[in-house]
Amino acid sequence: MPLAxxxxxxxxxxARARLHVVSGKGGTGKTTVxxxxxxxxxxxxxxxxLAEVEGRQGIAQLFGTEPLPYAEQRIAAAxxxxxxxxxxxxxxxxxxxxxxxxxxxxxxxxTLRRMGAIEFATTLAPGLRDVLFTGKxxxxxxxxxxNGRRTYDAVVLDAPPTGRVVQFLDVTKALSDLAKTxxxxxxxxxVVKLVHSQDTAVHLVTLLEELPVRETLDAVxxxxxxxxxxxxxxxxxxxxxxxxxDVVAHxxxxxxxSERIRVELGEAGLELSAETVTGLLAETVEHANRITxxxxxxxxxxxxxxxxxxxxxxxxxxxxxALYELADLLTAQGVR
Amino acid sequence: MTSPxxxxxxxxxxxxxxxIVCCGSGGVxxxxxxxxxxxxxxxxxxxxxxxxxxxxxRLAQALGLKELGNHPRQVQLPDWEPxxxxxxxxxxxxxxxxxxxLTHAGKERAEQLLANPxxxxxxxxxxxxxxxxxxxxxxxxxxxGEWDLIVVDTPPSRSALDFLxxxxxxxxxxxxxxxxxxxxxxRASGRGIRKLVGTGFTLFTKAISTILGGxxxxxxxxxxQAFDSMFGGxxxxxxxxxxxxxxxxxxxxxxxxxxPDALREAGYFVDRLDGEDxxxxxxxxxxxxxxxxxxxxxxxxxxxAESLEREDSAAPSTSAMLRIHADRVEQANREQRLLARFTxxxxxxxxxxxxxxxxxxxxVAGLRAIGDRLAGD
Numbered sequence: 232m233p234l235a236x237x238x239x240x241x242x243x244x245x246a247r248a249r250l251h252v253v254s255g256k257g258g259t260g261k262t263t264v265x266x267x268x269x270x271x272x273x274x275x276x277x278x279x280x281l282a283e284v285e286g287r288q289g290i291a292q293l294f295g296t297e298p299l300p301y302a303e304q305r306i307a308a309a310x311x312x313x314x315x316x317x318x319x320x321x322x323x324x325x326x327x328x329x330x331x332x333x334x335x336x337x338x339x340x341x342t343l344r345r346m347g348a349i350e351f352a353t354t355l356a357p358g359l360r361d362v363l364f365t366g367k368x369x370x371x372x373x374x375x376x377x378n379g380r381r382t383y384d385a386v387v388l389d390a391p392p393t394g395r396v397v398q399f400l401d402v403t404k405a406l407s408d409l410a411k412t413x414x415x416x417x418x419x420x421x422v423v424k425l426v427h428s429q430d431t432a433v434h435l436v437t438l439l440e441e442l443p444v445r446e447t448l449d450a451v452x453x454x455x456x457x458x459x460x461x462x463x464x465x466x467x468x469x470x471x472x473x474x475x476x477d478v479v480a481h482x483x484x485x486x487x488x489s490e491r492i493r494v495e496l497g498e499a500g501l502e503l504s505a506e507t508v509t510g511l512l513a514e515t516v517e518h519a520n521r522i523t524x525x526x527x528x529x530x531x532x533x534x535x536x537x538x539x540x541x542x543x544x545x546x547x548x549x550x551x552x553a554l555y556e557l558a559d560l561l562t563a564q565g566v567r
Numbered sequence: 568m569t570s571p572x573x574x575x576x577x578x579x580x581x582x583x584x585x586x587i588v589c590c591g592s593g594g595v596x597x598x599x600x601x602x603x604x605x606x607x608x609x610x611x612x613x614x615x616x617x618x619x620x621x622x623x624x625r626l627a628q629a630l631g632l633k634e635l636g637n638h639p640r641q642v643q644l645p646d647w648e649p650x651x652x653x654x655x656x657x658x659x660x661x662x663x664x665x666x667x668x669l670t671h672a673g674k675e676r677a678e679q680l681l682a683n684p685x686x687x688x689x690x691x692x693x694x695x696x697x698x699x700x701x702x703x704x705x706x707x708x709x710x711x712g713e714w715d716l717i718v719v720d721t722p723p724s725r726s727a728l729d730f731l732x733x734x735x736x737x738x739x740x741x742x743x744x745x746x747x748x749x750x751x752x753x754r755a756s757g758r759g760i761r762k763l764v765g766t767g768f769t770l771f772t773k774a775i776s777t778i779l780g781g782x783x784x785x786x787x788x789x790x791x792q793a794f795d796s797m798f799g800g801x802x803x804x805x806x807x808x809x810x811x812x813x814x815x816x817x818x819x820x821x822x823x824x825x826x827p828d829a830l831r832e833a834g835y836f837v838d839r840l841d842g843e844d845x846x847x848x849x850x851x852x853x854x855x856x857x858x859x860x861x862x863x864x865x866x867x868x869x870x871x872a873e874s875l876e877r878e879d880s881a882a883p884s885t886s887a888m889l890r891i892h893a894d895r896v897e898q899a900n901r902e903q904r905l906l907a908r909f910t911x912x913x914x915x916x917x918x919x920x921x922x923x924x925x926x927x928x929x930x931v932a933g934l935r936a937i938g939d940r941l942a943g944d
Contacts (some may be wrong), residue, residue: 257593258824292831392593441927442623443594473891478884487884495885498878499871503863510860511888518891520925546897548827548905 241565242538245462248432250372250425251387253465254396255436256446260467262289263549264436264542265389266315267557271566273309274558277384280371281306282318284364289389290317294551301325303371307551310558316383318371325363329418362402362415365422372425393435393450400426400433401457432462437532439466439525444532451535464537468544472522474515482519487512540564570910573820573849573919575942579608579716584818586709586811587848590721591822592832596853598622599928599937600822600921601720602630602655606931607938608716609642609653616654616714618704620697620722625929630655637662639708644931654714656704663700664690671800685790697722699805706808818848825855825902830909837913849917851941852906857922858892858899865896919943 251272253265262283269281280303283290288298294306299319306317374382391399402419425431433454437447447464454461474482481487493508503511532539542560545553578584589601598619605617616639622632630642632655639654668686669677680686690696701722708717811817819840823833833850840847872889906918921940928937 258595258826258829262828289828445623470894473887473894475883475887478887482884492885492888495875496871496889499875499885499889501863501867501871503860507860507862510858511863511892513859514895515884515888515891517923517925518895524926546901548901 240538240540241463241567244429245432245538246565246567248430248460248462249383249385250368250431251385251462252390252396252400252426252431252433253387253436254390254393254433254450255465255467256394256443257392259436259438259443260549261392261436262293262389263554263557264434264465264467265387266290266293267542267554267561268434268566269315269385269387270307270309270313270554270558271561272385272387273313273315274311274562274567275309276312277309278314278316278382279309280316280318280383280386281389282320282368282371282386283389284320284391288319290319293549293554307554310555310562318367320364320367322360322363325367326359329363329366359415361399362419362422365400365402365426366418369422369425372430390433393446396433396450397453397457397459400459402426427458427460429460432460434462434465435537436465436467438468439528441524441528444528448531448535451537461535461537464532464535464539466532466539466541469541470544472525474519474522479519479522482516483523487515540566570906570914571917572943573851573917575604575607575919576611578818578848579604579611579613582715583816584716585816586705586818587716587718588721588812588817588819589719589822589851590819590836592829595822595824595829596921597822598626598720599934600820600851600853600941601718602626603928603934603937603941604820605655605716605718606649606653606934607942608718609649609651610935610938612650613716614652614714615716615718616656616708617718617720618656618658618701618708619720620658620701622657622720623927623929627657629930629934632657637666639714647931658697658701658704660697660700661690663704664696667703667804680790683786683790685786689790702808702812703804706804706811709808709811813843813845815846817846819845820848820851822851822853824853825905827905830905834909834912837916847916849919850909850913851919851921853921854923855902855920856895856898857920858896860892863892865893868892868896 251265251268253261253268255261255264265283266281269279273279281290283299290306291298294317296306299317301319301321301324303316303318305314307315309315368386368388371383372386376382390396402422435447435450437443451461472479489508489512492512493503496503496508540561541564542557545556547553549557578587587601587604589597589604591597598621601617601619602622605615608615617630618639619627619630619632622630631640631644637656637659639656642653642655665681668680672680698721701719705717705719708714821833821836821840823829837847837850839845868889872886872893875886875889906920910916910918919941921937924933924936926933928934
């Protein structure tokens with residue numbers, strides 16, 4: 232069911248992006264959505280990298296694999312031929328990479344590590360950590376093989392939550408106070424160019440609840456303010472409305488005709504105690520209240536005027552099979 | 568297997584309970600739980616203060632926290648006369664840090680520190696600062712002795728464990744050998760220090776200044792020189808707060824939602840508290856969906872719904888009710904399975920289940936309703 236007033240699905244503009252940043256309030260299922268999105272984008276013979284930062288190992292948990300190393304490895308086959316690779320970006324390893332790439336300082340890596348220099352450097356300049364993360368992603372997005380073919384058709388990032396994502400992506404701000412010149416600044420500037428370009432879309436995962444929706448709207452405003460491009464809003468765990476719309480309003484106020492309902496239940500062969508009927512009524516009122524709250528949440532989301540995608544709640548919870556189910560739902564709504 | 572029930576009122580009424588820490592992963596309702604517990608404690612006669620980190624705007628308004636004061640304010644509402652008192656505050660990380668500096672450094676030195684760009688980064692952007700400052704504020708509130716119960720909300724972190732690790736991370740970063748070296752030239756008048764630590768340090772400074780630029784090192788060095796004299800005081804306070812947290816007067820409540828990720832995080836946290844001999848009081852599972860019409864099975868409800876849908880006479884709402892019930896049974900079973908899995912791994916952890924409210928809570932009546940549910944009323 233599309234959100235009223237929003238353009239639907241995956242626009243041409245989003246489809247052109249190559250770095251898909253997936254953020255959302257904690258608890259909205261951002262990692263799951265990022266993984267399903269990687270599967271959907273890889274469908275039909277493409278190669279997609281699913282990356283995470285900050286060391287939580289959520290991807291490994293989701294796919295039921297050993298903790299990911301700092302190396303790109305194949306984690307799943309996508310529908311209709313296609314591959315998803317996974318990468319856990321570790322700040323320390325990324326810094327050593329960076330030193331090696333630019334200064335041939337890689338040989339010194341062990342000494343630096345022993346001295347705690349890396350922990351120190353990333354502590355000294357908290358923005359450095361983010362630049363290293365995003366810098367590594369930039370390298371993955373741009374990498375080509377010997378034949379000039381892109382290594383990855385798309386990169387999906389399981390990003391920090393909405394409260395931190397703009398700070399995370401907008402690395403110049405964090406670094407400009409600290410490093411006014413020098414190569415890290417040059418590196419950061421390139422990252423900035425990528426994340427502010429058409430090649431990057433920031434998707435926001437939400438639930439149809441008040442707080443996640445408010446955080447999503449705040450994040451959209453913050454992204455706009457920082458000149459970053461919001462992509463799609465992905466409404467996760469949508470449950471089916473069971474009550475006819477015209478019934479919802481008077482149900483929330485508790486005006487259900489319990490006697491009529493009891494008679495009808497009797498006709499259906501259910502002889503229920505008064506207590507059970509009261510329980511049923513209470514469950515129904517809660518359901519109606521939820522529908523009303525969800526309706527309000529949808530209206531508020533529509534204000535953001537972003538393309539929207541909905542994912543149904545899966546009864547069995549999320550396992551690897553469920554990721555494919557979610558990927559199919561994404562594909563059906565235009566994710567490509 | 569059933570877990571013991573968390574006796575919330577017993578915990579709140581126990582005069583020996585001095586500090587309650589609500590922790591858990593993001594999005595599970597920590598702030599609301601903390602506020603509801605504090606409100607209930609106040610109504611049951613405790614002189615209570617709740618330290619919230621990042622409350623939703625309307626909840627903050629309900630508690631009278633319109634402005635960031637960084638000091639507790641008494642919650643006073645029309646027609647509300649709790650037996651005890653409820654005070655509330657919202658943590659202002661930067662101001663807490665500034666206050667710490669002002670307390671520990673002399674005026675001149677404090678001003679130098681506050682103006683240092685490196686200090687500004689550390690005090691606002693470092694990932695452990697908020698956790699560190701929450702601990703610091705807790706220590707301050709405890710030291711005043713004005714309240715007999717302090718309820719603490721913890722920062723919204725990706726992982727529940729951050730709260731325990733971050734202060735340590737910040738203090739060890741500030742206390743690292745390398746930072747000491749940066750501060751050292753001032754003490755040793757710069758002579759011989761490089762020789763003393765050898766080529767490693769040269770390599771290190773070269774790498775750092777290559778990457779970050781020389782200005783940063785200068786700022787960091789100035790920061791450390793100013794900070795050095797205060798460090799002992801900082802560490803002493805952090806250790807004192809850590810001691811308070813592991814004392815029997817403290818109760819940790821792990822907050823979770825009945826979802827795999829949140830319960831997995833809760834499990835890690837429980838193991839961690841246990842491993843460090845921290846006093847765990849129990850687990851709060853927010854937003855559960857217990858079945859209210861217990862005697863009706865899902866299968867029976869679905870069969871009846873189908874038979875009603877075959878007849879035109881029945882109102883659609885009656886079959887809808889039966890389908891709602893079947894959904895609910897399924898959801899309750901799923902939650903039950905997840906909790907059973909938690910209990911198998913952590914059999915002695917007491918649990919309080921808080922059935923979901925229809926709407927988000929942002930007033931005192933809502934908080935009281937949550938408190939009732941927490942206590943199992």
